[in-house]
Every structure is written in C-alpha cells, then in structure tokens.
Amino acid sequence: MAELSPDELNQIASVFKELNVKPKADSAQDFKQWMTQYVTQMNEEEFVNVKTEQQTEIVKSAASGSNTSSYIPKISCFSGDGSKNDTTYDLWRYEVDCLIKEKYKEESIAQSIRRSLRGDAGKVAMRLGSGATVTQILDKMESVFGTIERGETIMEQFYSARQQKDEDSMSWSCRLEEIYRKAVIKGVATQADANEKLRSKFWNGLHQWIKDITGYKFDALTNFDELRKEIRLVEKEHVTKRAQSNMAVTSSEPETQDEIKELKGMIQQLTTKVSAIEQGTVVQDIIKDITANMSMAMVTKNLIYKRPKMDNQYAIDANNLAI
Template sequence: MDRDNKTQLIKVLDEMGLAPKCKDPEEFKEWMSSYLQEQGGSADVKPRTESKEHHIVTQQARLPPFSGDPSAKQEPSYDLWRYEVECLCRDSTITEEMLAQIIHRSLRGNAGLVAMRLGSGAAISELLTQLDSNYGVVEDQEALMGKFYNASQGDSEDVTSWGCRLEDLLVKATRTEPLSMTKRNHMLHSRIWKGLRSALKERSAAKFELCPGYEDFKVELRKMESEMAIEQKSTIKTATSKMACSDTCNEDPRYEKLEGMIKQLTAEVRNMKSRDGEVKKSGFGNHLIVHGHRPLYWLGRKTARCGCASTSGR
C-alpha cells in the first residue's frame, strides 16, 4: 500500500468516527472482525492474495524415424536408434504406455510393418525382440573382433571418423561380454595407431609411447593431422606458384627470342667443336683452317690459292 492509499484509509476511518487501537496487523484484524460482527457483517477477514498461474509445458520425448532401409540417408543406424530407446527406458518420467507410443510413431516402412504385424497391444520387449532379429547385429563375436584388429584408416578418413569406427566395432564385438574401461582404452589406443596411414603413423610414433591414454593420444593425432594438412596446402600453393611463373615465362615473346638465341649459340659451339675434332684427326691441328676453303699447307708446298712452288724437290 502506497502513501496515498494509507492517507485515504486514515481519512475514511476519521470520517466514520473510528479510531482503532492496535499495535500490529494481528490486533487490527481482531478489531476489524469485532467491528464487522457488531455491524452484522462477516467476521472472516482474509488478506487478499495474488494468485499466480504456473503453466508447465512438457515436451514429449521423441525418437528419430527408423525404417530399416539402408539407403535412407537421413535416418540413424539401428544401433543408434536402439541406444536411444534404451535411454528412454531408463527415464522414470516416461511410462510404458508413453514409451510404446513413442516407439510406434518413430517406425517407418518395413520396420513399421513389423510393429503392425505384432498388433498395437504387443509388449515393448516383444517388439524390440522382433526388431533386433530383423535389424540387429548377426555376426558372431570372433568375426567382429577380427574386423576390429584388421581395420585400417581410409584414404579420405580423418582421425575422428577412424576412431569412431574402431569404437563402434569394439562395442559390437563386446556386446555380450562388456569390457572394463581400462581394457577398452588399452585396445583402442593400440589399434588406432597401428591402423593409421603410413605418413601419420611415422610422425606419431613418439607420441604413441608418451601418451598411453586413448583419448589423450587421439587429441595428439588430431593436432598432427591438422599440421600435416597445413603443410600440404603450403606445398600445393608453392607448386602452383611455380607453375604459374613458368606459364608466364613461356607466354612472354622475349623469353622465346632469348631461348632461340641460346639454341643457336649452342648449335654453333657444337659445330666448332666438331670441326676442331676433325682437324686434329687429319694431323693439321697446328695450322689455320679457313671456313669454306681447303687447308693451307706448310711453306714448302704449292697451294692452289697463292701458286707458290714447293721446295721439297730442290
């Protein structure tokens, strides 16, 4: 109550000739009750309370759609869908009737036909058994473990995808006999390194010994993978720049002219060396050879050009 209301209340009581004597709210309520009884009114004086409506909005749990069609790209695998069903089974706020409704709404295609054939009143356990027989893992434990130990990283597969694939294989292989967390991490730590591509495997050999934990080692592998990707991009960029420079030089006419001059000089030098070699073989390596004319003999012989007599007959 603000100050104006208090002033108004005092003014009304004064006009009515009332002067309540009270020290606290409880005494004032007692006085008011007795006054109302005297006036023939109701003796129940209840303080006004503001009622607040609380609207609780609950969102019903949902499952992703599942049809059992391997070609459906927007649907999860059956293992993932089955895992989400198990999570809902552990939720105490979801009743069995609600869970059955959620499962039926998520099934599509052939998977929905499996549920339809069982009927709407089938138990959840019976429905899940039918779905497991149609879409669950059928390989035995030994075959799955063989896949786990023989798996290797794909050419276009990053470390994260490679690790997830290994973990999925190990979970399937140990579904009936779950492993301890320590043994699981040890097996994954060993296999994720042994199955790496050769370049990353060689680079991470030291980290494999220094990081015995699977998760920590996977983080180090991702760092190295990122570094290698940056280095590869830098190498490709350098090679592209060199190729571009080479193409530019080839297109420049000055470069072609210079290249022709170099080829001409190379041919002339080669011809000079060839003629020099022929002279040496003929025994006149110490005499002058004029290009396009017969060789000049020593002074004692007659030449065709100067007509000098030979001195050898004297």
C-alpha cells in the same frame, strides 16, 4: 420466468447447508454477484488442489527413481530402408535404451517407439499387434535390423582394421569405436577393456608417417580420447603446411610456363635450320644465327638441367661444316 416450488426452494437451501455456505440474498443483484464470486473461488481452489497433487506425484517419482510422467518422449524416426534422411538402427536403438534407463512408463516408451517407426520397420511392429510390450518390439526389431555378424568375425575386423588412404584420423577412430561397440554387444569384448584396446589399435592402425612423428605421444598418453585429440592436432598441422607448400609452388608456375615456351621456340628455330641443311640450303646464314644464339643458350642452361633431358633428334658437328 417460472417460479420455484416450495420443494425446490427447500432443496436449494439443503445444498447450501451441505456446502456450509450462506449466500448473500438481500436482492437479486446481490445474489448473482455472490454466486459469480463463489464459483470463481471454487475453480481456483480446485486448480490449486490438482497442481498440488501433481507436484506430490513428481516428488514421489523422483524419490523412487522412476519417471511416471504421462509425457510421450520423441525419438528419431527409423524405417530401415537406409534412406538419406533415415537414422540408423543402432542410433534408434540407443535412444530407446536411454528411455528405458530413465525409467519412463512402459506405455510411454511403447507409444514413443510406435510413433518413431516408418515403412518396413513400422510394419514389423504392426504385425506384433497393439498390445505388444516394449521387450517384444525390441526383440523383433533386433532380429530384423540388428547385427547378424558373429562375435569372432567382428573381432577379426577390429584387429585387421587400418586407416584408409583418404581417411582422416577422426573418421578412422570413430570407425574403430563402432566395430568395438558391436563386439561388446555380442559379448566378445568388454567396456572395461575399451580404453586400452582402442588406444593401442588406433595408433597402430594409423598411416606410417603419422606414427613416425607421434610415437612419443602414444607412450605418454594412456587415455584413448586424449591420444586421439593430439593425433588430430598433428594431422591438422601437417595438412596446413602441405597446403601452404602447394600454394608456393602454384605461385611460381606462370614464370616457369614462360620459360618453357621460350625454350620450345628456340628448339623450333634450330629444327627449322636443320631442315634447311637437309634440303641443300646455304649454311653460312645458319652458322651466323647459331653464333648469335649462343648467349641465349647460356641463359637457358640452368632451366634445361632442372628438367628431364630431351632427345636430340639432330646432331650437328660444327667441325664438319664448310663455309
């Protein structure tokens, strides 16, 4: 092992003096143990100082109302190709707007946007270059994927919209809200008027049978969300009752089918007998059969009058039959 020169020993002594520490050097083992403890202590103090600085920065950020954290928030992926697993542009833009409102760093938001873009949308941002600002990226995305309908056209859609035949009240209300949201973005409607306009249009556009039984609720409830909740409840109760009614009808079908089969058998027998008459067969046996079946005909009378009358292809006048 190389020995230390007097200059090197003096240099080590100077360092300890600057650090204002006095090492324990009674023996080589004592000095090694002291060095280990000293380094560990220095690391702990450094960690505490860094943590304290970070906490101070967080407190300052909260006091100023800004989010200066270097954390890169994650938002939904958007490609613009309309695939099943792809989020819509409106939803993607909403998430970005939330980050801006929460006052994340410009660099963090820009990085989040770039990481979320795929396919054609990613190429749109790429063509702007790596130095593009958040505003530049959003303006470009809006021009490519944003709503292009005129505000007047959107309001026409709003006022002419109606609940579709197979559309439930929840889907109808959400579709109406989406139209109005686009109108607000275009500046032809205001968020302040949203409650009353949505409430009125929602109820007026409902199926007539729902309006017939919920008129009092429309008059009593002035909040759009509360009215929607009540309409959904009425609609659910109606659907449940209709399902129960259908189940009751279905349960009686087997008995009805047996009755129909029996009636068809009787008609087939009469048709066969009439055919025998037309072929010159003795009618005495026929008259006896008809007499025997009179009681059966009386049993099926109630069933026959409930169904549409059947065409009688053969008319038999008993007064004209000769025995």
